[in-house]
Amino acid sequence: MALALIAAAGFWVYERSFAQGASSLKAASNGRLDLFASVVEARVRRLEPVPATIQLNPVVVRLLQAPSAAHALAANDYLSRLNAHLGSLAVFVLDVRGVVLASSNTALRDDSLRGEDVSYRPYYLEALAGRSTRHFAIGSGGHAGYFASHPIYDGPRVVGVAVIKIGLDALEQTWPMLGAPALVADANQVVILSSQPQWRYTSLAPLPTERRVDLQLAQTYGALRLPLFPLSVELSVNEDSQEVQGLLLGDEARVSAALGQARSRADFMVLGRSLDGMDWRVLIFTSLAAVRHQALLDGVGGAVSVAFLLLLALYWAQRQRIERQKLGAKRQLEQANAELEQEVGRRTQELTDANTLLRKEVAEREQTEKTLRAAQNELVHAGKMAVLGQLAASITHELTQPLGGIRTLSGNAAEFMRRGNHGAAQENLSIVARLVDQMARIIDPLKSFSRKSSSRPEATDVGRIVEQALFLFQLRLRHEKVETDNRCEPGRWIAWCDANRLEQVLVNLVGSALDAMRDAPRKTLRITAELRPEQEQVPLAIAIQVQDSGKGLSEADFAHLFEPFYTTKASGAGLGLGLVICRDIAAEFQGALQAHNVPEGGACFTLTVPLWQASLHPKTPVTP
Template identity: 45%
Template sequence: MLLAGVAAYHFSARVGLAALRADTRHDLDLLATAVDGSVTRYEHLPSAVALSSEVLRLLRAGKDEFEPLQPAANHYLEQLNGFFGGLAIFVLDVDGTVVASSDWIYSDNLLGQNQKLRSYFQAAVRGAPDRYYAIDETRNEAGYFFAHPIRDEGQDWRIVGVAVVKISLSELERRWMPRDEPMLLADANGVVIVASVPEWKYTVLRPLSGEVAAEISAARRFADQAIRPFPVTLDATGSGVAALVSFPEAPTLVGGRRLKARDFVVETRQLSGTGWQLVTFADLRARRADALTDAALGAAATGCVLLLGLFLHQRRRTLKSRAEAQALLQKANAELEQKVSLRTADLTAANERLRAEVAERERAEQTLRAAQDELVQAAKLAVLGQLATGITHELTQPLGALRTLGGNAIEFMRRGDQATAQGNLQIMATLVDRMGEIIDPLKTYARKSPARPASVDVAHALRNALFLLDQKLRRAGVDVDNRCEPGRALAWCDQNRLEQVLVNLIGNAVDAMGESPVRRLRLEAEAGGPGRLLVRVIDSGPGLSADALAHIFEPFFTTKPVGVGLGLGLAISQDIVRDFGGELSAANHTDGGAVFTLDLPAAGENHA
């Protein structure tokens, strides 16, 4: 009975610890997502400040123009900060001096302060956006800073200042106060910046290197706060092994609530968006009490089994062999019926789970398909937005001619010259047809419709794509060599989706040839294997590096400068081509430049 109790205790303790860790990890994942989202939602706000005309005019102004322009910039930052609910938004010049701030109305504002020693300023003024946790000595107020360089388009995009957004982490502390178990949040250096136990704030989970300690001291990052070691040693690496810690005394939470427990299970999560560590401490007392209860039950059950065994042994000695055989037969029959019933129940439950999984997969596939269609339509509308200037130019001349010819026709009709008026009206009809030819490809391209495979003339799809990109090709000075003849290459796909893929590939080729002395775009189509058609887009740009070739079709991977592209065009194009039963590949051409190949199913009898 003692051995059974010990075994039951250890087994129950292991099971309870595993369940406790699973519950803690689940809560930690939810909390990590909430913390990461509530902080990183401000990271794009400094770039919006950098686009403000009031801020740019202030940074461009000389000494005589500075004071008249400063109030407008201050009011803009005040309105923006009031909308997003941060602590402050301010702008620094290249010397690190605050020239505009949202808190200008307060007496302890940031205007005129110099923050050139802050690492976020030093990084941003070199052109790299940065984020930083520190204590503002002016108000003795902790905050998280987002910094972004401000570039002046009128000065060849030279950096003329730095936009900074400061947010408060007090909301995170308020969320943790009602919890009955300790939690903390540490920065990338291991310094605790938010904690449900006040004593833990500004302690360090691991020893700081000399370089990091010197940087914190020189920049007075935590003002006069002393950085102390954490009360216990933590394995805060997130290795997946259960880490148990015991504090010298029970921690006291915010509000003076002292816990009864000193032993905890530690779980850690890395926040991908900020580089911080989120650490939770789960109380072990309830699990240990359950383990002791299970040990007592195990010992008692073992004693009952032993007593029952002795009773049955004595009974078997007194029963006759026939009665014993009958009892054994009844027992075997009952066990068999129980196993059959349990097995039937297990199979029924497994069948129900399988049906539920199949239904869930079907719903997920429908949701994924709808999201993909929306993403494809958004990409088409983004291309149409880029083409708006060129289409406006194409329509301006016919509209002006229509106005002139219409006025002339009215004058000739008034004079009785019907023949000349009729000629003007015929010219107007011709111009209207020309405008329809310009607008019709745009309407077809912008239409949101499900993919319906059909026989598509690749030459016609290429012609529409080149028409949509005509203004971009002219401005870039690209020589187009279209070797695809009408009626020679027929593919089995959706024409609207194929045109979108071609527009994306041709647009990328034009961007890749921006710095090339020779800008030549070659388009060709030829038969591949049986029932296949190969369409190639070849440019004379610098080609693709080995790293780019390895990741070219991954979402959000792009070789373009920051802010120019999202890295979704090729990923969307590859999904579209695969829906046709084709494949999109990239390589470097033997004559230089890059070549993108569309391997499409050819239209034929099998698709009739």
């Protein structure tokens, strides 16, 4: 409600300020229009009576009565001196056929008019009919002007026509007094003068076909085609005051372009005046941007003022409410004290009963707290069992590969001992012992329950670790006829990581690759390594790629590849934790594990491990 009131107040102030600003702007524009109209009338209409005085000179009447070279020379001289004195463009005399017999501009070849037939001009036709006339037209020489004509009488008979052509160039210098785009339109609503050159000789309203034909026959505007005015304007004329008001129609871009201004809100006031006795209209296009901006500021100020008054009223009402609450509270307190003194005895018994009930509630609360504590202990125990189950499942998965290796190595050792090759059997048994130690280190996290075993990074020969991982799958590789392409030579790549954990990751990746190629027609296992450029957390890294020739990974596999308990193997063949464990191990030594499909078929897992650098890491012996 308050926001609506503030908005309404701001809108009301905005509308009132805009109306006042528009009224003031209109008054100022009307004042400039009155001044401009006075200037136009003073410079144009002051010469309108001149044609009526030309017949007073006898040389003009003699020329019309008896045309001759001598009479024409005398008339030309008279008209030339008259034109020079008046400052008009031309003064000339026509005979009843519409031919120019004398002109003030005989010295000008392009505008002398002598001998020219202008019987098609309206000023000739009207004057020949005995009526004085005046109108705008473009002369035969291409110069526009205001023509005024008057019949020349010889007694009651019209023997000729006197015409004066008044120039309008001086009016072009008066546009700055209007301070806005403006134009002057004649009786045909054709723009004859304008501060905007592109508006000149355009029609404010569509001209009927008959009117266009008449104008072309009279050559009022020469050979110009008179296109429509670039803006749509609706005008209304006050017949009493002769004031003209209008509205601009059209989109903002068109109006702004036509007015030669930057694209903004098309907000202009169109005002005008009808010039007395000339059938001309002066129109001025005044921008309302400043008025609207000031109205917007006033509206914001009004809204802020109303908001302040509302806040002040709210503060006063809140203060009055607080005072009433204080008085009410005081009365209630006095009444309560009186009632308390009267009911001390009864309240004492009630307090005793309440104490008894409170003791019972306290006992019940204590029992409830014991039950809640027991439930919390059960929840903690359940949480521990869940974590223990998850850790046990992870350890079980990690022990699968070392147990397989021990089974293979122990079988090989027994065979070597049966053959009497004790050296090979002893080497196999030493590897079994190392695998047993590795299993012991894997089982070690169970002792600390949820703590991960500490990783001890050291300089590790990646090639030797790869060979050790492949050695564990030696029997399976031969049995499944897998072609092995190991391009990771020992001694070439030295990584900074825990050797045991790196081997565990490679064992998992190799085992997953062999599982993926179980039903493949061509089984190829390729292991490569390369140096990768600097990354976000690893300055230099070794990228170990384990690539198989299986069917590759699907979109669903990529979406859930590193989620716990997600596996592509058959039910019971895996827990879906191997890749999760490998990713976590890689993250421990600031590495990463990624997967992608290769174009020739199969999947490729890329393990990124930090490169050992003597300048950054301690000089520890290389661990195979």
